[in-house]
Amino acid sequence: MSEVRIIPVTGLPEVGEGDDVAALIAEAVQFEDGDVLVVAHKIVSKSEGRVVPLADVEPSPRAREIAGDDDPRHVETILREAVRIVRVRGSFVIAETRHGFICASAGVDASNAPEADTLVLLPTDPDVSARRIRDGLSRLTGRTVAVVVTDSFGRPWRQGTTDVAIGIAGMAPLLDLRGTRDAAGYELRSTQIAVADELAGAAELVMGKTQGVPAAVIRGFESRGEGTARELILPPERDLFR
């Protein structure tokens, strides 16, 4: 094992609808083959026009009821992004998104939005977004990189959020050690490591939420295989933690 570097991507302009994220990042980074580019979904969503002006939202009675003193248009946007409401407390909603992710506000967020009174949604299909960025980087730089699109998720039992992978291209999200042996020869029977989530969290360490660093390059990590972030969703019938 050798060193892994987490390199912040700085100097990106504010991203708007129609912007080519791959081109902007290719301008900012000297890629090497094998790099993993980790991108916060915000700039991906903005480039894809996944932004909702609150003024355009007509809240339903249910949204008004949940919102209480908060903005019912914000709650309505969350409800529209949700396929299932997991929990509501006050105006705080945990929901399952169309992608199958379970997260606060169905991924709808007001921070780092392009302007006041707008909300940013998750990309429609973050795996497709990751693939598009990967293909763009390949075309523009000639380099083979993996791409991970991330969001900050809360989780049961533990305080605070960690960044996780919501879209992946060019690598397998899980490192499957089943059948391999540890240094003492003991066979690992069930170990699958969610390396894509660990890469997402590692990148967050240099991205922050307030510094305007929306991406990072992870260099020196040997990603393997192919896959999608949907593979990280645990089917309910196999989820003993649920």
Add this chain to the structure above:
Amino acid sequence: MSEVRIIPVTGLPEVGEGDDVAALIAEAVQFEDGDVLVVAHKIVSKSEGRVVPLADVEPSPRAREIAGDDDPRHVETILREAVRIVRVRGSFVIAETRHGFICASAGVDASNAPEADTLVLLPTDPDVSARRIRDGLSRLTGRTVAVVVTDSFGRPWRQGTTDVAIGIAGMAPLLDLRGTRDAAGYELRSTQIAVADELAGAAELVMGKTQGVPAAVIRGFESRGEGTARELILPPERDLFR
């Protein structure tokens, strides 16, 4: 934001009861002030004698019942480490440990054990273990480092394990952004980032489970404050995901 490096700690000998983990690591690493040392709990547990020979375990009727065709002494060891059983399927047990962690097998693990037919438990108080290592490193190297002791945890809703912090010294586990503003001036109302868990996961990227790399140094991350891993445990009454 500048680059963060994840440096594997290699060349450590097999650790046994009574060994001084800080001294072994101080031999292997040239520390700099501000480094975060991430240590897999296995070597900490072994140094603290938290190893159980299966031959010493007399299984209870309950352990025999859960174990089925598996080793009832293994299940008995899990039951003894648990304060609450969260879920049982077959011989697979999810439990709450005395520390308050909810994890598979109450943290009891047969892989990377010192010899066949032994099990490794979590440290009795991983925050105390982290503190002891930090103090040792300070004494031996003159450097001020933070220490994170880790384990690999499964989680609800998502496939695979990620490494998380179970013991901390010399840094706050959460980066509290409540009240700060994003680049556009929007106030972050609830954002707390579990940076200790992100550091744990980042370190796992160079540690692996099979390569005999039980620790990593994270250099360039500005950890702040003081705290314990217990602060990462979400009280049930505040846990909307539970």
